Each structure stands twice: as C-alpha cells, then as structure tokens.
Amino acid sequence: MSVATVTWNEAMETVMMINEIQISDVVQQIYHKKLQRTQRLRMICECDSSIRTNLVAIVILSRGKCGLSRCITRYLISMNVTDLLVIITAVILNRISAIYFPGSFLSITPLCSVSTVVTYAARVSAVWLTVTFTFDRFVAICCQKLKIKYCTEKTAAVVIGTVCALGFLTNIPWYFIHEPIYMVDNVPWYCKLKDIRYTSLLWTAYDWFDCILTPCAPFLLILLFNALTVRHILAASRARRRLRTDNDGKNQTDPEMESRRKSIILLFTISGSFILLWMTYVIQFLNVRITNDYNIKSFSDPKFILQESGNMLQLLSSCTNTFIYAAIQKKFREELKNALQCPLNRISKLTIPRK
Numbered sequence: 001m002s003v004a005t006v007t008w009n010e011a012m013e014t015v016m017m018i019n020e021i022q023i024s025d026v027v028q029q030i031y032h033k034k035l036q037r038t039q040r041l042r043m044i045c046e047c048d049s050s051i052r053t054n055l056v057a058i059v060i061l062s063r064g065k066c067g068l069s070r071c072i073t074r075y076l077i078s079m080n081v082t083d084l085l086v087i088i089t090a091v092i093l094n095r096i097s098a099i100y101f102p103g104s105f106l107s108i109t110p111l112c113s114v115s116t117v118v119t120y121a122a123r124v125s126a127v128w129l130t131v132t133f134t135f136d137r138f139v140a141i142c143c144q145k146l147k148i149k150y151c152t153e154k155t156a157a158v159v160i161g162t163v164c165a166l167g168f169l170t171n172i173p174w175y176f177i178h179e180p181i182y183m184v185d186n187v188p189w190y191c192k193l194k195d196i197r198y199t200s201l202l203w204t205a206y207d208w209f210d211c212i213l214t215p216c217a218p219f220l221l222i223l224l225f226n227a228l229t230v231r232h233i234l235a236a237s238r239a240r241r242r243l244r245t246d247n248d249g250k251n252q253t254d255p256e257m258e259s260r261r262k263s264i265i266l267l268f269t270i271s272g273s274f275i276l277l278w279m280t281y282v283i284q285f286l287n288v289r290i291t292n293d294y295n296i297k298s299f300s301d302p303k304f305i306l307q308e309s310g311n312m313l314q315l316l317s318s319c320t321n322t323f324i325y326a327a328i329q330k331k332f333r334e335e336l337k338n339a340l341q342c343p344l345n346r347i348s349k350l351t352i353p354r355k
Helices: 008-015 035-063 070-100 109-142 145-148 155-169 170-175 201-244 253-292 302-319 321-328 329-352
Strands: 020-023 028-030 181-183 187-189
Touching: 008 155, 028 145, 035 321, 035 329, 070 109, 070 155, 070 181, 070 302, 109 145, 109 155, 109 170, 109 187, 109 201, 109 253, 201 253, 253 302, 253 321, 302 321
Parallel strands: none
Antiparallel strands: 020 028, 181 187
C-alpha cells in the first residue's frame, strides 16, 4: 500500500479528526464528540487510579514491613512495576497523547512502533509475573525439598529478570508490522497496520502465538497450579488437624496452617482477579479469529463495544493488586494508614503551637 505524501497543514487537518490510537490494532478512528468525552474520562480515571495505587504499593512493599518474605515481596513489587509500565505506555503514551497532543513527536512512526512494542512487552511481563508468583507459592506449599533452593530472593530476582527479558524479545516483531500514514518532509507520521497483518500466514501464526502466550497459557497454568495447591492444602490440613487434636477432642490453634491460609487467600484473589479481568479480551480475540471478521462498522457495533470493554478491563487489571493487598493483608493496611497519616501529623505539628 502506498503512503500519501502531503504538506504539514494537510496532515494536521486530518490529525485533528483522529479520535484515538487503539492499542490492540493501532487503527485511527474518526472523531466523535460524545464517544471522545467518554473515552477521555475513562482513560484519565484509569490512569490516575492505577498510577497512584501502584506507586503506593511499591513504596509500602519496598519498606519490608508487611510481614511477607523477601521472595514474595520481590514478586509483588515486580508485578506492580510492570502494571505501572502498562499504564504509562498503553494509556499515557498511546492514547492520551494521541487525543491531547496530536502531531507530537510521539506520533512519528518509529516512536509509535517502539511504544507499541514496549506496551505489549510490559503487558506480557505483567501477566507472566503473575504466573511465576503462582508457581512460587505452589512450590513453597507443595514441594518442601525444592522450596529450600527455589523460594529465595536471589531466585526470584533471576526469574523476574528472565520473564521481563523474554517478554520484550517475543514482542519485537510488532515493530515491523507498522507503516506510516503520511510522509511530511520525508518524515513518517503515525502507525498503520500493514495489510499482511491479516493476509500473511506467518503473521496469523504469530498472532495465535501471541494470544496463546498471553493470556491463554497463563490461564491454564494458573488454574493448574492453584488446583494442585488446593489439593495439597486440603490433604495437609486434615492430617495436621488429626495430629494436633488434644486428648479432650478439641482442636488447637495451628500457626502454620493460619499462615498458609492467608498466603492462599492472597494467591487466589490475585489469580482470580487476573482471570476475570482478562476473560473479555480472550472472548473478543476468539470471536474475531473464528469469524474472521475484522471490520468495525460504527462505534455502536457490538464488536467495537466488546473490543473496548476488553481493553478497559485489561487495563483495569493493572491497578487491582493494591486493593487486594489492602483487603487481605492487615500489616499492609497498617502501613498504608501510617503513610496517609504521616503528612497530616507533620502538618499538625507545624500548625499547632507548642505549649
């Protein structure tokens, strides 16, 4: 497909009609006032809440006062960091910049392509870090011999680094799928998917690989590890309960099982949240690939609504972990309360005169 060569003024007139650059297919949409207001409000709320919650979680977890092991803390911090990167790249650099700063340097085709690669890489890393966290808890609870070597801070750091590196490498092909919409003074502007994206067997295979990599395989692995963990815990609970029953037939408090219970609640909540929030995205992907229908007729098209709903819930998953920590971890709530009270205490000390 040929690329139009136009003047800067002609390009900017068209740019002002662009509604958004969608992450999933990076296709320009026609300006629509009502939808644009809704999209702006949604994206700003998602961006603001996710950045705040992830930064708060990173700071609190980094202090190491939440009663969690260093290994678990490493995984939770890395998950929050990658979630934060997803919001920065997918929402701020891709969507908000396209709406509020059309024609900025971020719209140059090479930068637009790099932004897409980084967005997908952050997304894949965030998803697979959830899988590695689930596997780490499975090993810690079900594999006592392996636990000594695997569930360590050093191993966690190696696993996190490997996951992030592979997440970036597997998404490099997305850089080469884009072509510019305009050439202005020999400078390529904006990203448009090449036609081979939908016609090439190689790209179709890579598209399926991408969906299997994220999130189909993580779905299955998380369900598998959780099922094995539950089976082990139920069997261990029955055995420990029989051993700890005293002569009067009363059950004694078991600190080990209580610790396991809290760990499992945290694990299942994070895993369950991930599966529920990504489910719409998976349904949308399978619907498009099975029907082989990529055309969106209007903003009221059910395919467009399903696609945007999937994108919204996928991005929402980047800011839920902090709320999960706050709801489950008592010490996390205490640290959060102290963090909120700290500036108020400082202000009160400055404003209230000493006697």
